[in-house]
Amino acid sequence: MVAISTVRRIAAKLLKVGENRIRIKPGELKRVEEALTADDVRQLIRDGVVGALRVKGVPRIRAKLKHAKMKRGRRSGSGSRKGAKYAGVSAKDRWKSKTRLQRKTLRMLRDSKRLAGGVYRQAYLMIKGNAWRSNAAMLAHFKDAKWLKEGEMRGTGRAVGAEGASTPVKQEQ
Numbered sequence: 703m704v705a706i707s708t709v710r711r712i713a714a715k716l717l718k719v720g721e722n723r724i725r726i727k728p729g730e731l732k733r734v735e736e737a738l739t740a741d742d743v744r745q746l747i748r749d750g751v752v753g754a755l756r757v758k759g760v761p762r763i764r765a766k767l768k769h770a771k772m773k774r775g776r777r778s779g780s781g782s783r784k785g786a787k788y789a790g791v792s793a794k795d796r797w798k799s800k801t802r803l804q805r806k807t808l809r810m811l812r813d814s815k816r817l818a819g820g821v822y823r824q825a826y827l828m829i830k831g832n833a834w835r836s837n838a839a840m841l842a843h844f845k846d847a848k849w850l851k852e853g854e855m856r857g858t859g860r861a862v863g864a865e866g867a868s869t870p871v872k873q874e875q
Contacts, residue, residue, distance in 0.1 A: 703735045709752065712743045719754045727751050803837050804829045811850070821849045 706726065714721045726734055730751045737743050746752040771777050783789075788796060808825055811817045817825075825844075834840040844850050 704738055706731065706734055709734050709737055709743055709746070712740050713747060713752045713754075716740065716744060716747065717754045723755045725753055725755055797832065800836065801829055801832075804834065804840050807837055807840070811844075816851050817844075818849050818851060825849070 710721050710724045710726070713724045717724070727750075730746075733751060734746060737746055743752065768777065805826070808817075808822065808829065812822050825840075828834070829840070834843060
């Protein structure tokens with residue numbers, strides 16, 4: 703007969719777990735005491751008399767539920783944000799998106815023949831040099847510098863005169 707602590711030690715070695723995680727069925731103690739070798743303990747493990755408890759771990763259910771909500775667009779309000787205003791977007795990415803918008807607007811003005819002569823290249827290089835903080839600032843500069851010819855500003859419903867003052871466009875019926 704072998705002490706139960708010895709069977710527990712052998713089982714821990716075979717199952718590659720600590721001795722505290724080994725569990726023995728209380729009704730089968732006589733059979734466990736009769737085990738003499740590691741092969742006998744292996745047989746007890748196969749029969750389900752001796753076994754190891756599972757690791758507890760951390761439940762992931764709350765994390766999974768939160769992730770599902772965030773995937774649907776929830777939990778992203780101003781109260782959930784950390785960091786600076788543009789922490790999620792790098793300065794370079796902000797510059798790229800602003801520059802693309804300004805270049806698109808400049809192309810649109812050139813294609814609709816609303817830019818004064820020889821201004822396109824100069825404005826393009828100024829965009830590259832980060833001269834204007836926004837599209838609106840760029841258009842305001844165009845008006846002030848008289849780089850725009852007379853005509854309607856797209857989407858505003860207002861005509862731009864030679865002196866830069868805007869007047870409402872009359873709708874024809």
